[in-house]
Amino acid sequence: MTRSTPDGRAGAEKTVTTHMNREQAITEAFVSLTDTVADDVDPLTLLRRLADHCVRLTAVDAAGVMLVSARGRLQSAVVTEERVEITEMFQAQAEEGPCIDAYNVGEPVHADDLTASEGRWPVFAPLALAAGFAAAHSYPLRLRDQTIGALNLLARTPTPIEPKDGRLLEALAGTATTSVMTWSREPLRPYDIVTRTQAALSSKAVLDIAAGMIAATAQITPTEAVQRLLAYAAVHHQRPADVADALVRRSLTPQAVLPPQP
Incomplete structure (x- = not known):
């Protein structure tokens, strides 16, 4: 437990620590x-x-x-x-x-x-x-x-x-x-901005489909399904977009993405 000194140094130290964090x-x-x-x-x-x-x-x-x-x-x-x-x-x-x-x-x-x-x-x-x-x-x-x-x-x-x-x-x-x-x-060219923005939205659409597949398999919410997909991608050092694409293409199963049941 932190106790304040008469001159308030403990409080000051806490403020500095919080600021540093x-x-x-x-x-x-x-x-x-x-x-x-x-x-x-x-x-x-x-x-x-x-x-x-x-x-x-x-x-x-x-x-x-x-x-x-x-x-x-x-x-x-x-x-x-x-x-x-x-x-x-x-x-x-x-x-x-x-x-x-x-x-x-x-x-x-x-x-x-x-x-x-x-x-x-x-x-x-x-x-x-x-x-x-x-x-x-x-x-x-x-x-x-x-x-x-x-x-x-x-x-x-x-x-x-x-x-x-x-x-x-x-x-x-x-x-x-x-x-x-x-x-x-x-290199980024002016017309590439629209192309790259559209590519990101297309990846989102694929991610939504993949999350739906996981959610239906595990009977969880879409938000939970996305978190499972992201966790799988992080563990396997893969891009979430690639994992989602593999699920949609059926080269990866939803069961493989889900953690093992205890």
Whole structure:
């Protein structure tokens, strides 16, 4: 048990330690987002790391990433929980919400309290509230002068983004976007941006099918199935996209991905 000294040194030491731990976590986050050479890393892995870091390092409870398709519409790419994907579907279908606005204007969009945003987003706000979220924020994913998607951040209680967290989120989003677009060892040409964004969305579609196969086999939720797939990929040092592709092509069985029963 830590006891405070009369001059408050124990409290000061705890503050310094906490600060150091956060600084270390932030450094590790940026390092993980620039890891584009590992054999088991692909664009969706990088985006998944972005979403996880946003939740771990700020006050938001859940996160996701939406990417623009070849048709110019935002689609869900990664989420930290199923309800996030539901809110992204609402935004895409209604063409309103923080991600839609952030993508269109190229600037962060904030709704600290969604109960006050029903006039702003008459379809999205009530549905997001019904899904259990009371605050929504979004940051555009930009590369050079092109916006390729939006970072979706949600909180279960009314939650503003502190200025220092806002700067951090913008930096994380920018780093992840650059890494995703330059992940291939081939030089990036202007028209490659759309191609690589579409490739990431195609990988997401295959991952969803593979997760469905695992979920049906093990009678678990799609979110749990994705976690099993990711765990299998990590243990075998494979890209999740390759594992998903093998499942869909039937060269790998769902049973092989599932851990042995005790």
